Amino acid sequence: MKLIRWIKKNRMKSAIAVVLLIWYYFCLPKELFKEPYATVIESKEGELLSARIAADGQWRFPAQDNVPYKFKQCITHFEDEYFYKHPGFNPVSIVKAIQDNYKAGKVVRGGSTLTQQVIRLSRNKNRTYWEKLVELVLATRLELRYSKDEILNLYAAHAPYGGNVVGLEMASWRYFGVQPHQLSWAETATLAVLPNAPGLIYPGRNQDELVAKRNGLLKKLFEEGVIDATTYELSIQEEPPQKPFDLPQTAPHLLQNITIKRGEGHRVKTTVNAALQRQVNQIAKRYYNEYRQTEIHNLAILVVDVKTRNIVAYTGNAPTDRVHQKDVDxxxxxxxxxxxxxxxxxxxxxxxxxxxxxxxxxxxxxxxxxxxxxxxxxxxxxxxxxxxxxxxxxxxxxxxxxxxxxxxxxxxxxxxxxxxxxxxxxxxxxxxxxxxxxxxxxxxxxxxxxxxxxxxxxxxxxxxxxxxxxxxxxxxxxxxxxxxxxxxxxxxxxxxxxxxxxxxxxxxxxxxxxxxxxxxxxxxxxxxxxxxxxxxxxxxxxxxxxxxxxxxxxxxxxxxxxxxxxxxxxxxxxxxxxxxHLLPHQPWFKPPLNDLEEVAVCSKSGHLAGENCTAVMQWVPPAGKKTTVCPYHMLVHLDASLQYRVNSNCEPVAAIVNKPWFVLPPVMEWYYKKLHTDYMPLPPVREDCNEGSDTVMDFIYPRNNSKIYLTKDFNGELQPVIFKAAHTHTNAKLFWYINNEYLGMTQTFHEMPVEVKTGQYYITITDESGNEITRSVEIISK
Structure with a gap:
């Protein structure tokens, strides 16, 4: 009731207070840092695979979910011992900084908390007293929006580390070649003091000053019981960082693929197995070094886990050079x-x-x-x-x-x-x-x-x-x-x-x-x-x-x-x-018996077995039962000698021997019997028998209604066209005609060279039994 009466009595002051509260609530931007981030991909184990620099040319990794324990201890003891107690600013530190700077006549000490430094890094404005005041107000607002650890994560992700290196994670890779949680106490302490003076990191320069600042922090950690005496003694003996390390580029083409699909500035934990990826890369490198001797410069390897459909290794190209398009995925x-x-x-x-x-x-x-x-x-x-x-x-x-x-x-x-x-x-x-x-x-x-x-x-x-x-x-x-x-x-x-x-x-x-x-x-x-x-x-x-x-x-x-x-x-x-050979060996696939049926098939033709062929049992899909019965087995009527085919017109029915026979069409047979010495061509029809018209011969070349292009030799002379045919009887004689003009006779090997001009032709072949086949062809000169 008293508050309501005070508000009614002091309307102007109340309005101002409301405006100030609204301003305070909205004064902190929703997106604190608008700088572009590097694109980062990690293995399923969290190991860095590859990264691409941010659009502004800075190596700035997206913030991690947590900061390693060592860095948390180092940075708070060096920059802000009361970080977990103050509301965003530390009045005692501010007063002491003003006193020390006044006595020295210059800035020798800063009073900013880590929270204020996060605000300063996000605003990137000139350091004036007015800006200091704004930072203080925004720091208190930041403390209301984020937890202490989240604020520490923001600092670790945006602290300057010299050159175009921004943030703890990138600095850890750049200066020590490892992830932040793998750093020693000495290495962590080095990275804790650097944002305060990033110019000290250049190799070969300022090494003594950098070591002094680092060792001072390590001594403080020892005195306050964070590290023991042994750790302290060993840590101060470590060398400062020397030559910068290159970032891992274990899966650069997968990074490229992900960037295309998801855009830049993201951290993606992939499904890739880091150890397998490195081994696959080694295989790719070994074969690349072998194949490039024959001017083969590129290769790619993809490994997929069938169960999950996850990519477990992705090598998009060989380790070749730009001339041979090493960046192509x-x-x-x-x-x-x-x-x-x-x-x-x-x-x-x-x-x-x-x-x-x-x-x-x-x-x-x-x-x-x-x-x-x-x-x-x-x-x-x-x-x-x-x-x-x-x-x-x-x-x-x-x-x-x-x-x-x-x-x-x-x-x-x-x-x-x-x-x-x-x-x-x-x-x-x-x-x-x-x-x-x-x-x-x-x-x-x-x-x-x-x-x-x-x-x-x-x-x-x-x-x-x-x-x-x-x-x-x-x-x-x-x-x-x-x-x-x-x-x-x-x-x-x-x-x-x-x-x-x-x-x-x-x-x-x-x-x-x-x-x-x-x-x-x-x-x-x-x-x-x-x-x-x-x-x-x-x-x-x-x-x-x-x-x-x-x-x-x-x-x-x-x-x-x-x-x-x-x-x-x-x-x-x-x-x-x-x-x-890198992958776990697996037993062979189990047969899906519920989607298979056992049927009898011809042992020679593979078709469903009919009554005239030797059958074997075979698993087939259910629909396989509707395929055609074997067309290549027929029942042949032979005389008692089994040397000739006969019929009832020339041999008593009682004397005829009926025998199943495997018979291929002439052209198929002509090639097949060269590789299958057990193939038995059909016996010839006995001369006194009048057998029906069987397909006993066929063209191998040309096919009917085809176009044949004449070719020339090195002297420019037109070459003859060679026609080929096959006959079921090895010693059969074939007689060749072109447009009813006799060309010649062939026996055993049925090939007929013909010199012709351009035009339409009919090729006819007859055998001694009067069987005849014809092909229509068009001869064309190039």
């Missing part, structure tokens, strides 16, 4: 995919029931809509099991598989996998999509393989269930956890069975024995892996997965300049295996 850069998409097609076809693991795929010269794929070694197997084609990375079977599966369909599947750089439409890529015609990056590819691996792991461990967001984005932020969606019995992208069968195929190594790179392969290391090499030796890939980790490697030149020695198997695979 290869992990996020789009590059030609080579063959690394082949497992995705294999798994998709398995999952859709359009392929079984050992289904024979044609491996013959092919021309599809003007596109002529070639195998890397320029050879042909005729026919090869699908999983062997995958493990050997054969191009022609992959193209034929893509043609069967559908380009648009596979393109849509890649969008489901979030391969963001495959973005130009299916028609743009065509069949080259599976051979490196598209671009992707190491981040997206590792994300895709991690999603596949996690799909398989979760299914086998959680009662045949999937998750709706299994192909989640990779993560580098330790404060975030990925949401993998809800449990479901519906497969998200691929079924676990198809993934398991694909990984089994990727584990099988079937490469040429003369390939020296395989000395790096350790068969005891069970991983599913795939290499890729882009056209012209521009990109070498290797991506592998165990149940716990995915590792991706890219090797090449950031400029896109190719090298003939650059291959996925020879350049990227050795790096991949060295990285996997």
């Amino acid at each position: 290869i992990i996020t850069a789009p590059r030609s995919t080579g063959s690394v998409l082949k497992p995705l097609l294999f798994a998709s076809m398995l999952d859709a029931g359009e392929l079984l693991p050992n289904t024979l795929i044609a491996d013959i010269p092919a021309q599809i809509a003007g596109y002529s794929p070639k195998n890397y070694d320029m050879t042909y197997d005729g026919a090869v099991p699908a999983q062997k084609a995958l493990s050997r990375s054969l191009n022609i079977p992959a193209v034929l598989m893509l043609k069967e599966y559908g380009i648009e369909r596979f393109y849509d599947r890649l969008q489901d996998f979030k391969l963001n750089d495959v973005n130009k439409g299916a028609n743009h890529y065509g069949l080259s999509l599976i051979l490196g015609g598209a671009e992707s990056n190491l981040w997206d590819l590792c994300q895709t393989y991690a999603g596949m691996t996690s799909t398989l792991n979760y299914f086998t461990k959680n009662d045949a269930k999937y998750r709706t967001n299994e192909f989640a984005e990779l993560n580098w932020d330790s404060t975030r956890k990925r949401n993998f969606g809800e449990e479901t019995y519906n497969k998200p992208e691929l079924g676990a069975g198809a993934i398991w069968l694909t990984y089994n195929a990727m584990k099988e190594v079937n490469r040429p024995e003369e390939d020296g790179a395989w000395r790096f392969y350790d068969s005891s290391l069970e991983i599913a892996w795939k290499t890729g090499t882009s056209f012209g030796g521009r990109d070498a890939w290797a991506i592998g997965t165990s149940p716990r980790y995915v590792v991706g490697v890219w090797v090449g030149n950031a400029s896109g300049e190719g090298r003939p020695s650059l291959t996925g198997v020879g350049s990227a695979a050795p790096v991949l295996f060295d990285v996997f």
Whole structure:
């Protein structure tokens, strides 16, 4: 009541008091420090990985949550012994400072508390008595907003330490090469006295004065019982800082990635394992020093924890130089995919029931809509099991598989996998999509393989269930956890069975024995892996997965300049295996039996078994039961000698021997039997029998309705076109015609060179039995 009566009686004074209170409440800015900060990334253990200088050219780290105990003791005993007792200013210190300065005729002592110094650092104004008064008022307001430890954190983050070094953390790295909590008492004392006189820190200058100030503080700490006598004696013997240390730059390209996504001035605690990151960097450096001898200057390595989808190692480039673009982050850069998409097609076809693991795929010269794929070694197997084609990375079977599966369909599947750089439409890529015609990056590819691996792991461990967001984005932020969606019995992208069968195929190594790179392969290391090499030796890939980790490697030149020695198997695979040897070894994937069914398949063709083939049991995805029954086994009618085919027109039915026979189409057979000495061509039809028209011969080259470009030799002379054909009978004679004009006869090896001019032609071949085939071609001169 008395207060109300006083307010009514003293309205003017009350109004002034209210205004002053409102001013006092709002006088302290919400954002005390507006200076830009350095961008800092730490490992999951809190170890500094890399940092980028602040926009104003100062090394100023964002404030930490706490200040180390040693620095807290040192700074308060040196600057403000009553820090934890005063309200923001210390009247006794102010009076003593005025007296001492008056007697000396100059400023010899300051009376500012640490709280006032925080205000002074934030305002950065000229030091006048009026400014001192303002600082005092704002200091009391600061004490009401923040705790004592928070105020100390602000001081530690913004105290000047000479040159462009600001704050305790940066000073600790710059002058001693360690984190603040790792400093000794002598080192901490040095950094406690420096903000009072930062000019003392320059190496080789003022060393005695700096040591004297430091030792004075250490003596005070000893006298007040903060440190013991032994610690004091040892501390004063330590040398002052000499040559400045460089900041750690263990993951500079991850820092670059984070800065792009989050902006500058943040401190980010990443998911990176610091020890593993250093080891991966050492591997990158070792291979860089080896590869640069052949003018290969860049490489990148990414390691992902499948369970969490966390990045545990991120080496974005080799330790090369600026001329060779050392600052380019290869992990996020789009590059030609080579063959690394082949497992995705294999798994998709398995999952859709359009392929079984050992289904024979044609491996013959092919021309599809003007596109002529070639195998890397320029050879042909005729026919090869699908999983062997995958493990050997054969191009022609992959193209034929893509043609069967559908380009648009596979393109849509890649969008489901979030391969963001495959973005130009299916028609743009065509069949080259599976051979490196598209671009992707190491981040997206590792994300895709991690999603596949996690799909398989979760299914086998959680009662045949999937998750709706299994192909989640990779993560580098330790404060975030990925949401993998809800449990479901519906497969998200691929079924676990198809993934398991694909990984089994990727584990099988079937490469040429003369390939020296395989000395790096350790068969005891069970991983599913795939290499890729882009056209012209521009990109070498290797991506592998165990149940716990995915590792991706890219090797090449950031400029896109190719090298003939650059291959996925020879350049990227050795790096991949060295990285996997750093990781804990994992047992192989458990079979997802709830997404597999055992069926009978032909042992030779890999198709579902019919009645005419020898069957073996094999695990396949449920949809695999709807694939076609083997088309390559037929029941052949033979005479008693088993040398000729017969029929009821020329042999008594009772004398006919019926025998199952494995028969490939002529062109496939022509190449296949060269590599399979046990392959038995169909016996010829006995001359007295009238057999129906079988497909006994076919063109190897050219394909029907194709365009053939004439080439010239070094003398400018046009070279002949060489047509090729295959016949099921080894010694068959073939007769060749062009536009009804006879060219000649071939036997055993059916190749016919023809000198022609530009124009449209019909090539016709007949054999001794009257079988005939024709091809239409257009000859074009370049």
